[in-house]
Amino acid sequence: MARREAPEINAGSMADIAFLLLIFFLVTTTIDVDKGITVKLPPWSDEPPPEMKLNSRNVYSVLVNANDQLLVRGEPMEPRNLRENTKIFIANPKGLANMAEKPNKAIISLKNDRGTSYKAYIQVYNELKAAYRELWDTEAEKLFGEKYEGLKTIDQKREVRNAFPLVISEAEPTSFGEK
């Protein structure tokens, strides 16, 4: 038998095949990045928490009721004012007697009903966290001339955080208005 040269394979349809695969992956792709508010929950203990003597001037109580209304230290408040007021409470720039003695003594106490909507809860939690983040930013700029996220070492971050430690204590919710 005579040797025949291997016929060349037509690669023209290669593009079509690749296109088909491409479209398949395009359709199935969900580039969803996982983002959210990261929280560290307190460990569970069966014993009731020890009685703590807290100076009431250091406690910033935030209540969200089943109608998603906000009560801060006994006064109703709009959610959009929460961030500024929290910052003022923690930093206490004028040294008022009814606000935190020192920023590292401030405690945020957050309480909600079982009927509170998750949306409202996240909104309030976000504002409280944002208040701290903004305080950290100003502190970091004062000390290191950079925003908190831009700080280079963990020690620097820790120093800023120790000046304004984030303490959000969450109470057991009251069982109002659960659907």
Added chain:
Amino acid sequence: MGKFSKGKGRATPKISTASLPDIIFILLFFFMVVTVMKDSELKVDVNYPEATELQKLEKKSLVSYIYVGKPKANYEAAYGSAPRIQLNDAFAEIDNIPLFLEKEKVKVPEQQRGLITASLRVDKDVTMGIVTDVKTKLRKINQLKVNYSSRLRPGEL
């Protein structure tokens, strides 16, 4: 003198398409790499709440997802419209969470088990009752790293 033919024989030169497959292949590889196959079909409706203080969850393998929301329309007849929990592919009760997280845990190497984050993907219209129950369960089994999935809020409140 050269002759100029009129009208005929001046077809535009063919563009070589030989490199087209290569280009497509590059695109293909890109999408293959970024694709995350949906590992579980959602049986509950989840619309994330909006927030601004977002943190990215870096390692997908170190995240366990807990979905909470109203059952989708086609499951409503069987499961009602009250918010339910979904783990993996199925509806679950709160008491199923410890076993679920334990199963997720054994998939990760031992020294990384402390870094596992529970991602709570909760619908924004769910009431806090069920969320609190989940949180309490997580605290009881010592899964303290939690992330509330949210979308970025455009603009101010």
